[in-house]
Amino acid sequence: MAEYAIEAEGLIRTFTGGAGVKGVGLHVGPGEIHALVGLNGAGKSTLLRLMLGMLAPTAGSVRIAGRPLAQTDWSAVGHLVEYPLAYGELTCRQNLSLSARLHGVPAHRVDEMVSAVIAELRLTEYSDRRAGKLSLGNRQRLGLASALQHRPSVIILDEPTNALDPSGVILLRQALLARAAAGAAVLVSSHHLDEVARIANTITVVNSGRIIGALDPHGTDIERSFFDLVLADDEATAAAAEVATR
Numbered sequence: 001m002a003e004y005a006i007e008a009e010g011l012i013r014t015f016t017g018g019a020g021v022k023g024v025g026l027h028v029g030p031g032e033i034h035a036l037v038g039l040n041g042a043g044k045s046t047l048l049r050l051m052l053g054m055l056a057p058t059a060g061s062v063r064i065a066g067r068p069l070a071q072t073d074w075s076a077v078g079h080l081v082e083y084p085l086a087y088g089e090l091t092c093r094q095n096l097s098l099s100a101r102l103h104g105v106p107a108h109r110v111d112e113m114v115s116a117v118i119a120e121l122r123l124t125e126y127s128d129r130r131a132g133k134l135s136l137g138n139r140q141r142l143g144l145a146s147a148l149q150h151r152p153s154v155i156i157l158d159e160p161t162n163a164l165d166p167s168g169v170i171l172l173r174q175a176l177l178a179r180a181a182a183g184a185a186v187l188v189s190s191h192h193l194d195e196v197a198r199i200a201n202t203i204t205v206v207n208s209g210r211i212i213g214a215l216d217p218h219g220t221d222i223e224r225s226f227f228d229l230v231l232a233d234d235e236a237t238a239a240a241a242e243v244a245t246r
């Protein structure tokens with residue numbers, strides 16, 4: 001078994017104008033919750049998209065459960081990046097059944113699994129409602145349910161608390177802690193420093209497409225530490241640019 005469930009080495013992908021991901025290495029072990037934090041536009045989503053093969057890197061590599069992306073067993077992966085995908089004309093339950101089958105869940109186990117995740121994310125009231133009629137927050141719950149129901153060993157989520165109400169945030173917290181306790185590797189991006197401090201073992205700070213440091217989840221003023229790191233990096237970058245133009 002690979003030491004790390006999620007590995008990235010030297011990942012680079014920049015866009016016109018220079019923004020993007022500029023040489024990132026990252027390792028997440030089984031049972032670990034690893035959070036990525038950074039300002040808007042720091043490169044978190046781009047990094048997660050590269051980790052999932054949704055975007056091709058200019059350089060660098062990704063391994064999931066010890067295998068390169070081309071050989072990854074996607075049935076063992078649960079992800080929600082960008083917006084929650086669901087067929088609007090199908091109900092929550094139908095969408096979840098379909099997703100379970102697409103993740104390789106045997107037909108005889110689907111109903112039980114879908115019912116369990118509907119209860120876990122408190123979607124019971126909406127289980128027979130068409131996905132297209134759901135509120136934003138319940139659509140997010142559906143997307144999370146779809147990513148988590150098949151008990152993946154690798155979980156990658158981009159800002160999963162988006163649109164969730166406080167009870168949804170707590171349910172997601174419990175769901176991720178339970179899966180990590182069962183051995184899943186979780187990589188999650190977030191803007192909510194307090195929330196990631198509650199659940200993450202590792203908090204990595206991304207700025208301008210690079211990893212610039214880590215935050216102590218048990219630190220006293222995590223917000224202050226975050227802004228200090230970002231400010232120091234921005235100042236160092238500005239100083240280096242000034243020297244280069246002399």
Ligand SMILES: Nc1ncnc2c1ncn2[C@@H]1O[C@H](COP(=O)(O)OP(=O)(O)OP(=O)(O)O)[C@@H](O)[C@H]1O
Pocket residue numbers: 015016019020038039040041042043044045046047
């Ligand atoms: N397809 C694209 N084409 C051009 N530029 C892009 C593309 N995707 C992302 N970018 C740029 O890359 C940078 C990083 O964007 P990204 O979405 O990864 O940041 P983020 O940290 O996830 O931000 P946020 O917290 O706002 O979601 C931004 O400047 C963004 O405009």
